Every structure is written in C-alpha cells, then in structure tokens.
Amino acid sequence: MGRATDRRGVLRIDLDAAAGRGSVRRPDTLAVEEPLEIRVGAAGPGRRRPLAVTMRTPGDDLDLAIGFLLTEGLIRSTDDVLTAQLCAGAETPNTYNVVDVVLAPGVPEPTADPSRNFYTTSSCGVCGKASIDAIRTRSLFSVSADPLSVPAALLAELPDRLRAAQRGFERTGGLHAAGLFSPDGGLVVLREDVGRHNAVDKVIGWAVRERRLPLAGHLLLVSGRASFELTQKAWMAGLPLLAAVSAPSTLAVELADEAGMTLVGFLRGNTMNVYARPERVTI
Numbered sequence: 001m002g003r004a005t006d007r008r009g010v011l012r013i014d015l016d017a018a019a020g021r022g023s024v025r026r027p028d029t030l031a032v033e034e035p036l037e038i039r040v041g042a043a044g045p046g047r048r049r050p051l052a053v054t055m056r057t058p059g060d061d062l063d064l065a066i067g068f069l070l071t072e073g074l075i076r077s078t079d080d081v082l083t084a085q086l087c088a089g090a091e092t093p094n095t096y097n098v099v100d101v102v103l104a105p106g107v108p109e110p111t112a113d114p115s116r117n118f119y120t121t122s123s124c125g126v127c128g129k130a131s132i133d134a135i136r137t138r139s140l141f142s143v144s145a146d147p148l149s150v151p152a153a154l155l156a157e158l159p160d161r162l163r164a165a166q167r168g169f170e171r172t173g174g175l176h177a178a179g180l181f182s183p184d185g186g187l188v189v190l191r192e193d194v195g196r197h198n199a200v201d202k203v204i205g206w207a208v209r210e211r212r213l214p215l216a217g218h219l220l221l222v223s224g225r226a227s228f229e230l231t232q233k234a235w236m237a238g239l240p241l242l243a244a245v246s247a248p249s250t251l252a253v254e255l256a257d258e259a260g261m262t263l264v265g266f267l268r269g270n271t272m273n274v275y276a277r278p279e280r281v282t283i
Helices: 061-071 152-164 167-172 196-209 228-236 250-259
Strands: 005-013 023-031 034-041 049-056 081-087 098-103 176-181 187-193 219-222 241-244 262-268 271-276
Touching: 005 167, 023 167, 034 061, 049 061, 061 081, 061 098, 061 196, 061 228, 152 176, 152 187, 152 219, 152 262, 152 271, 167 187, 176 196, 187 196, 196 219, 196 228, 228 241, 228 250, 250 262, 250 271
Parallel strands: 034 098, 219 241, 241 262
Antiparallel strands: 005 023, 034 049, 081 098, 176 187, 176 219, 262 271
C-alpha cells in the first residue's frame, strides 16, 4: 500500500567537477522507512494487541509480519494463522502501517511481557529481546543432515544475480536484499528492505504462505553481513546454507555450527570464506 521510494531535493556537490560547476540542485530517490505495527491475537472484536513495531520499507508487509511470527517461534506454519490483513492506522493521510494477525483456534496467544520491548529498528533484529535466553529460539527443523551440495563456482555467481534483481537498490542505493535460491542457482524469490532482518522475514513469510517450509535443499543469500539474528531466522525456516557478501559474527558462526548449517561469508568475486559445515561447498 505504501511507497517503497520517495523523491527529495538535494544539493549535489562534486569536488572533481570543473570550476564553477561543482554543485547543482536536483531530485534524488530515497528508500522509504516507516513503522509497521504487528497486532496478534485470537478471533473476535478487540482481541488483537500490539506485539511489535519495526521500522521497514513498505511492501510485502503481510510476508514481513508472518515471517516475523515464524522466526520468533510464535507460529509454526501458515495453518496457525486464520487471517492476516493490512489495516488503517491513526495517521493522516493513512499509510496502512498496521498488520492485524488472527491466530487459528488453539494457537497460544503471545504472552505480554513488560520487560520485553518489541520495538526494533531497521538495523537490529533482536533489540526487543529481554534476556540472552530469549534470544535463542529453537527451530522445528533439523538441517544438519540436509544433503545440499553447491559448487563454489556457482556460489560466486549468486551476488551478481541478486544485485541484478534489486530494483529498489538500483533506484536508491539504500536497501538490503535477501534472495532465496534453488540448488542450481535459480532465484526463487527476492525481497528488499531498509532492514536486513526485515528482508529475510519477508522471504520467509512468503515461504510460509506458499507452504514451502522447511526450505530444505535451498540457500539464502543476504546483501550485508551474516549476523546472529539472520542465522537464526535461516535455521527457523529450515535452510541448510546461509551466504553473505560481508562478514559473519562469532555468535552467527557458533549458531551455524550448533544447527549444522553451512555459513559462507565475504562472498565477493571468486573468493569466499566458509565458516561452518564446509563440506556442502564443493570445489
């Protein structure tokens, strides 16, 4: 419903330009960042309560909400959701920054915990966790025995394929991307967002709604770094391989080892580092 990009006037300065022509006023395209409130509860009037507010780029908001609930361990499949709809908020003009999720009968409602702040910025996927124990959510899916095998030469081609499909980044230069790939390197689905974790949740939410979980035999490529929260989200979706164009963190590597997931970092050009379960990457 909302715009993914917006136009603003800027002063463009170029110190390498010829004398007297080093600055010019012109329009620039920016990535939109707006809050999305996720409300969850049982059926019935007035039953849904605010669960989370995340800063995101509008678009694929239902996928974002459902992916968030799955990766938080609050739902297990699309059958746990009765309805999910984009609703009007309190803004004027209305930007439809609310998703209302009705849980299926028998699915436990999230417990309200005042010590847990569910507000997350576009740069942080676990800002709302109240304790270290709450950060680590166990996946329903085992990935350690997944027989996926990917040639390193094929992996090296995927960042260019991801980049070629990033229409939002092409216009703004300010969006992260997450791409789900098949074992032969085909791009299954791509999502963009100002937040790395939101882009991943949008991909996983799409997979939930398409009844494709677990994502066995597939791999996820992210345009930024491989942080702990992205590794956990990949595990929650049953992905056996996570690759990133930038660096992983120590906790991401530890979690990948624990899960039996292959973790690839610094995937750039013809080089890469494999930090966990390297046997899935063939030379």
